[in-house]
Amino acid sequence: MRDYVNYDYMQAVLKKKYAEKIKECYRAFGWEIIDREEDSRYDDVYNVFFSRPHKLEHKDELHYMQVELEAHFDEISKVNRKFLPKSFFCALFTFITFLGFFAGGLCMAFLFEGTAYFVGGLVLACIGSAAGIAGVILSVKVRKKEILSAKKISEEHYSEIEKLCMQASAFTGVEYEK
Amino acid sequence: MKSKKLRENRRNRVHSPDYRVVKIRTEGKVGAQKTLTVGFFILFQLAILITLYLGIVSSFLWYIFATYVIGFFCCLHVLSSNRNGQSKTIWILVLLLFSSFGFIFYFFSLEKVFFGRAQRRYRKIFERTDRYTPQYILNNEIAPETENIAEYLYGVGKFATQRANMQYYSSGFMLFDDICERLKTAEKFVFIEFFIISDGILMNRISDILCEKALNGVDVRIIRDGMGSHGTLPRKLRSKLIKAGIKLYSFNPVLPLFSFALNLRDHRKIVVVDGKTAYTGGCNIADEYVNEKRMHGYWKDTGLKIEGAAVDGLTLSFLRQWEFVTGKTEDYSAFLNLYEKMESGSIAIPYADGKDYNRNICKGVYTEIMAGARRKLYIMTPYFIPDEVTADMLAQKALSGVDVRLILPGIPDKPYVYKVSVDNAERLLPFGVKVYKMKYSFVHSKLILSENCVSVGSANFDLRSFYNQFENGVFTDDFEILEQVSDDFEKTFLKCEQINEKNCLRRKFSHRLLTGFLRLFAPLM
Numbered sequence: 001m002r003d004y005v006n007y008d009y010m011q012a013v014l015k016k017k018y019a020e021k022i023k024e025c026y027r028a029f030g031w032e033i034i035d036r037e038e039d040s041r042y043d044d045v046y047n048v049f050f051s052r053p054h055k056l057e058h059k060d061e062l063h064y065m066q067v068e069l070e071a072h073f074d075e076i077s078k079v080n081r082k083f084l085p086k087s088f089f090c091a092l093f094t095f096i097t098f099l100g101f102f103a104g105g106l107c108m109a110f111l112f113e114g115t116a117y118f119v120g121g122l123v124l125a126c127i128g129s130a131a132g133i134a135g136v137i138l139s140v141k142v143r144k145k146e147i148l149s150a151k152k153i154s155e156e157h158y159s160e161i162e163k164l165c166m167q168a169s170a171f172t173g174v175e176y177e178k
Numbered sequence: 179m180k181s182k183k184l185r186e187n188r189r190n191r192v193h194s195p196d197y198r199v200v201k202i203r204t205e206g207k208v209g210a211q212k213t214l215t216v217g218f219f220i221l222f223q224l225a226i227l228i229t230l231y232l233g234i235v236s237s238f239l240w241y242i243f244a245t246y247v248i249g250f251f252c253c254l255h256v257l258s259s260n261r262n263g264q265s266k267t268i269w270i271l272v273l274l275l276f277s278s279f280g281f282i283f284y285f286f287s288l289e290k291v292f293f294g295r296a297q298r299r300y301r302k303i304f305e306r307t308d309r310y311t312p313q314y315i316l317n318n319e320i321a322p323e324t325e326n327i328a329e330y331l332y333g334v335g336k337f338a339t340q341r342a343n344m345q346y347y348s349s350g351f352m353l354f355d356d357i358c359e360r361l362k363t364a365e366k367f368v369f370i371e372f373f374i375i376s377d378g379i380l381m382n383r384i385s386d387i388l389c390e391k392a393l394n395g396v397d398v399r400i401i402r403d404g405m406g407s408h409g410t411l412p413r414k415l416r417s418k419l420i421k422a423g424i425k426l427y428s429f430n431p432v433l434p435l436f437s438f439a440l441n442l443r444d445h446r447k448i449v450v451v452d453g454k455t456a457y458t459g460g461c462n463i464a465d466e467y468v469n470e471k472r473m474h475g476y477w478k479d480t481g482l483k484i485e486g487a488a489v490d491g492l493t494l495s496f497l498r499q500w501e502f503v504t505g506k507t508e509d510y511s512a513f514l515n516l517y518e519k520m521e522s523g524s525i526a527i528p529y530a531d532g533k534d535y536n537r538n539i540c541k542g543v544y545t546e547i548m549a550g551a552r553r554k555l556y557i558m559t560p561y562f563i564p565d566e567v568t569a570d571m572l573a574q575k576a577l578s579g580v581d582v583r584l585i586l587p588g589i590p591d592k593p594y595v596y597k598v599s600v601d602n603a604e605r606l607l608p609f610g611v612k613v614y615k616m617k618y619s620f621v622h623s624k625l626i627l628s629e630n631c632v633s634v635g636s637a638n639f640d641l642r643s644f645y646n647q648f649e650n651g652v653f654t655d656d657f658e659i660l661e662q663v664s665d666d667f668e669k670t671f672l673k674c675e676q677i678n679e680k681n682c683l684r685r686k687f688s689h690r691l692l693t694g695f696l697r698l699f700a701p702l703m
Contacts, residue, residue: 004379005386008470013201015194022200042194060349063469064673067476067618073199081197 028176058171079150087143094135101128202472300534312338323630342488342526346662351468353481367397369450374462376410389422404431445647453516474620491528524656532648540637541644551628562599563640576610601693614674
């Protein structure tokens with residue numbers, strides 16, 4: 001039976017990958033875990049139930065900081081998505097170019113009669129292949145750059161998260177381990 | 179065997195489509211279901227009206243000529259009416275664009291048509307209860323800088339300047355924690371009037387206290403707005419309150435009938451306990467106002483507690499509204515002059531606004547505060563849809579060297595209103611007005627502060643609050659309250675992102691196009 005007069009309660013759906021970190025952060029904000037259950041639909045999240053005393057020093061600040069904390073976590077998950085748009089579209093564009101030139105070159109070389117067509121077709125196919133190889137190299141480089149950029153952004157957000165948790169810990173008196 | 183199990187597991191594995199790492203369970207849109215049924219019936223009625231109308235038009239072609247003539251005279255009527263400029267422009271546009279039936283809508287929008295009877299009732303109530311109005315006292319103790327506002331408030335609605343001890347709350351949960359503590363000590367009566375009274379943790383806390391008090395003989399009366407609180411209290415809870423002896427009434431209940439009266443809402447927020455303590459501010463009774471429920475990020479709200487003679491101003495506002503919704507007259511003297519007398523204290527003027535008064539009082543108070551500002555003018559509002567007079571005044575103040583700052587939400591609750599609000603704010607940037615958006619937050623506070631005085635209340639800085647809704651507030655020049663509110667503003671600025679001409683949305687053509695269209699509905703926002 002929940003005591004809504006003396007305690008506040010919160011239910012959060014957490015991604016399992018980040019769950020331990022988030023729980024530690026919430027602890028710094030005064031939240032204690034009272035229950036945890038697997039999600040009935042999705043296997044990569046679970047539901048966690050928290051409570052903390054209703055009367056809390058600096059509660060207003062903690063409310064705001066918690067929203068900010070969650071916003072930072074959301075940004076981290078946004079930048080670390082598996083889908084990296086720049087490299088994906090670079091690869092897609094490259095593939096279409098390669099396909100167009102290669103297929104076009106082969107058609108030209110073998111469907112039309114004449115040495116010029118044959119040579120021209122082979123040249124086109126070679127250009128297409130070269131474009132394809134260059135595109136693959138470019139896509140890999142862009143992907144590496146995107147991953148590095150995502151890592152840098154994640155580190156910035158993690159740094160902000162640490163600051164917020166340290167500040168929350170100072171307010172609540174709950175020890176927070178970095 | 180092992181590979182079969184692995185294949186099975188792989189088939190069953192479903193990832194959550196939400197990319198977010200953490201999601202608080204109560205996040206999400208609410209209120210969509212509230213008016214769905216009613217909206218459907220209203221649209222149905224409109225469809226019938228339009229079908230009947232088209233039948234008439236096809237039968238009597240001279241009617242089209244007649245509608246042009248009627249529409250013309252309606253335009254003249256609009257131009258000579260007391261409506262604000264924006265509303266006049268939009269009505270003329272409607273009358274010209276929809277010349278064949280626009281005048282029908284205009285006719286039904288006239289207050290004499292949809293609100294005439296109610297206004298006559300209000301007039302009777304005011305005439306009957308005029309003797310309870312406090313006298314305009316303490317005129318020697320009002321500072322010269324705020325004398326004009328005090329004179330204005332007494333002249334426009336007999337809102338008297340009274341003594342009060344006040345306390346400012348910079349968040350909803352602090353306000354309601356104090357309200358709950360005070361309710362526990364209620365002995366005679368509790369009056370509650372809110373736009374939204376919604377089931378949840380906060381309402382359960384309050385209702386438990388109120389039921390206990392009502393069963394012990396305390397007179398508990400609650401007014402909630404018919405649209406704001408539409409579908410927010412389950413039948414079980416309503417029955418529990420009524421069984422305990424609590425009197426619960428709705429102001430202007432939402433009926434499935436097409437009427438412009440639907441636009442008139444009771445937006446006031448008043449709590450009075452025993453005639454000795456009163457509260458007002460921006461908060462309603464719902465979990466999001468105290469951040470127990472996550473909606474639109476962090477919910478920023480404020481409130482004021484008043485003790486002393488000024489409580490009677492709020493008590494009187496409530497009792498008049500109570501008489502209107504119940505239709506029952508009573509002697510108000512049992513509820514007035516119960517405050518603790520004080521020889522010294524601050525000055526406060528509780529005021530109210532609505533169709534029960536002849537003037538737009540909240541707009542008047544805001545305008546007076548703006549006019550009197552010489553060094554600073556800070557405004558915090560969830561919606562910024564001023565009329566041309568108030569927008570011009572802000573621009574003028576900024577140009578004359580006053581530090582004019584406006585705080586808007588960083589996360590909107592109504593995207594279409596937000597776009598217009600931000601657009602209106604950005605139009606003031608070239609004049610030197612500083613515009614801020616509070617990060618990760620929805621700002622619900624309604625504050626206007628100058629170096630001399632402050633108003634804390636329920637009125638947004640928008641056309642609905644200025645012209646349509648029933649509102650209330652407290653005006654004061656108390657130094658301590660000014661300091662507290664000023665501190666709150668300074669702390670909030672640190673959490674804000676300032677909009678400047680480089681990062682404003684008005685630079686985008688698509689944004690200007692969209693907001694230009696949305697402005698057609700500005701008087702309704």
